[in-house]
Amino acid sequence: MSEETRKVTCIICPMGCKITVKLRNGEIVGVEGASCPKGKDYAIEEVKSPKRYVMSVVKCKNGDLPTVSVKTDKPVPKDMIWKIMDILSRIEVEAPVEIGSIIVENVLGLGVNIVATRPCRKVKS
Numbered sequence: 001m002s003e004e005t006r007k008v009t010c011i012i013c014p015m016g017c018k019i020t021v022k023l024r025n026g027e028i029v030g031v032e033g034a035s036c037p038k039g040k041d042y043a044i045e046e047v048k049s050p051k052r053y054v055m056s057v058v059k060c061k062n063g064d065l066p067t068v069s070v071k072t073d074k075p076v077p078k079d080m081i082w083k084i085m086d087i088l089s090r091i092e093v094e095a096p097v098e099i100g101s102i103i104v105e106n107v108l109g110l111g112v113n114i115v116a117t118r119p120c121r122k123v124k125s
């Protein structure tokens with residue numbers, strides 16, 4: 001029988017509760033330290049399937065800046081982050097790009113879009 005304890009800091013609200021998740025043979029058998037149910041759910045999710053927003057840049061052709069900043073519109077599984085970063089490193093968009101423009105739709109079939117978080121204006125020639 002293997003027992004394990006994971007510590008999770010809840011980021012849902014500023015209280016930042018320190019939550020302890022106990023596992024036995026890979027199964028969650030206890031969650032302590034959460035001051036509310038949302039934090040308990042967050043800690044379980046963080047242990048079972050951690051997710052993060054991805055923030056990066058893509059190249060912007062004919063723009064006032066060489067790149068445009070982008071992010072995922074939902075958190076993605078942590079083990080997909082480097083695959084997404086690899087895709088973004090190979091993308092070049094054409095200016096103009098507006099805030100909120102979808103740069104990649106349904107990236108890796110995850111149901112998550114990559115959206116622009118700042119504009120890239122077209123440079124007049």
Ligand code: SF4
Binds near residue numbers: 015017033038039
């Ligand atoms: S467990 Fe609840 S009270 Fe504590 S940080 Fe998370 S959301 Fe806030």
